[in-house]
Amino acid sequence: MNVLLIHPPSANPLLDKVYMHEPLALEYLGAGLKEDGHEVEIFDARLEGSIEKAYHRFRPDIVGLTAFTSHVRIVKAMAENLKRLDPDLLVVIGGHHATVSPEDFNVHGIDLVVVGEGVQALREIARFAEAGENFSAIRGLGLVRAGAEILLTEARPYTPLDALPVPDRSLTRRHRKHYFSEWLQPLASIRTSLGCTSRCNFCALWPITGGKYLRRSVASVVDELKGIEEPNVFFCDDESMCDVRRMDALADAIDGAGLRKRYFLYARADTVVSCPELFIKWRKIGLAQVFIGMESFSDERLGRLNKGISIAQQRNAVRYLQDLGLIVYANFMVDTDFEKEDFARLTAHIRELELQHVGFSVLTPLPGTELYRQRRRELVTENPELFDMVHAVLPTRLPLSEFYSRMLDLYTKSLPLSQTVRSLARFGPLRIWKQLALLSSFSRYLKKAHLET
Incomplete structure (x- = not known):
């Protein structure tokens, strides 16, 4: 499957000029997905242009977004725009705010919320999506339900850090100097x-x-x-x-x-x-x-x-x-x-x-x-x-x-x-x-x- 991972910009672009660290969490996610044979791209919206162009070029089956609290409305808008391009696109949100307040992403445009460690969760999501299986069997997820409360699956314990893949920094090679x-x-x-x-x-x-x-x-x-x-x-x-x-x-x-x-x-x-x-x-x-x-x-x-x-x-x-x-x-x-x-x-x-x-x-x-x-x-x-x-x-x-x-x-x-x-x-x-x-x-x-x- 094609998976597009997106790092959002700050609400105020000035803050992205004060410091800008590589999207390490997405590099971890990408490494795990590539181990399973999926095609992965990272879109760093702090440095790149149109997400729509990236979508049309790459044609992802899954889009993964990450967010801190200050990104909440930004990533919701991104998700809605991507869903307009392709209603069948599977949109997944994870990161810090998704872990502490998953209910904030129980909205149209988002399908799944990852609560906690995301590398193994996203690997399972991709595998289940490919097989057409029900996501409710995956631990550490929030299942978005329009008009109803988010449905949280059983909590996922954190994967031992040595069991995680090495982050794939080749996914950000074009941006590393920035x-x-x-x-x-x-x-x-x-x-x-x-x-x-x-x-x-x-x-x-x-x-x-x-x-x-x-x-x-x-x-x-x-x-x-x-x-x-x-x-x-x-x-x-x-x-x-x-x-x-x-x-x-x-x-x-x-x-x-x-x-x-x-x-x-x-x-x-x-x-x-x-x-x-x-x-x-x-x-x-x-x-x-x-x-x-x-x-x-x-x-x-x-x-x-x-x-x-x-x-x-x-x-x-x-x-x-x-x-x-x-x-x-x-x-x-x-x-x-x-x-x-x-x-x-x-x-x-x-x-x-x-x-x-x-x-x-x-x-x-x-x-x-x-x-x-x-x-x-x-x-x-x-x-x-x-x-x-x-x-x-x-x-x-x-x-x-x-x-x-x-x-x-x-x-x-x-x-x-x-x-x-x-x-x-x-x-x-x-x-x-x-x-x-x-x-x-x-x-x-x-x-x-x-x-x-």
Whole structure:
């Protein structure tokens, strides 16, 4: 069968210029389908033109779509358009939002919703479709029923990660030079684990796996790294360093294999502080940048988020990583209850930490999180496009226009000008002007964001 896998664009195209990682989940799906003899294409709508042209050229029997919460209406519209082209087309939706809120896709234009791990589910869907069998026997599905509640089949346990195929990166070969994160371009992505051992109330990643932390073997990760051509590799694990022993062994194995790349990964501040020798080892094999979710500027606020770290650990982690020569990318959550003094305290905290690179997201109760269950009734909008961590979907204490004005100040005043210049210099002479234009566009966007909420 011909299967077309589609990665949707962001609701705001500007966000796809801030970073763009390869559609790794679709590469996993494609690899599994190709093992079963199906023809597969990936359509990256962030980079490509008309889906209709792709449909007419490839003539798929099945279309698979993926979506985060902010993509919900976008993929629904895509599904409806594809169904107009071919009413007999089998349209399947999966991904994060489909797993936490499958009922949101119980609509005309979509036939099946994959809940949970999708590689084996989609392989079974293709096999059942080819044989004309009833999909209700497949675990981990939502069967769309017009005018009635979605019918959920028996839950599917997550496939052991080593049992999954290696992602087929040949399916995105024509686009690989375009995938990036900040100055790291071209950038490949690799997943070595799934889930997280922490219990932050704003995160849906650990509930999806039932609180389990799933791991790949060291040997399988090294084998996959050997096949990656890009010089930069992003570990897109929910939390890379949870299993310290495994990551220590992985560093040894990468070094022993003679792999020489630059690595970018997520780590918690408490892990850095408790296992500094691990980061020494990773620095020696190519670790260049560490993303840390700092989230807030006080122990009290961190406690509200159930983050499980302290301000002291933040300070020590930043100091230690910077002493190793690593770039620290810190992200903070801007709570909608912030007053003017809170914005000032956050700015002062960032200055005190002497950070090199900083990002901000608006605290957002995403479906599937404990925060969503706690505060759903307070939402000022249910427009899924606004659940992008930029728009305030909870009431703000400050007038909305002032809230965003102070958000913009965080970007322009939290780092000294000298540090901003050094960060921009990492892009090199060919990309720095595009980055300056992007910063200007993002500033204009933030100034108007209050008008969209």
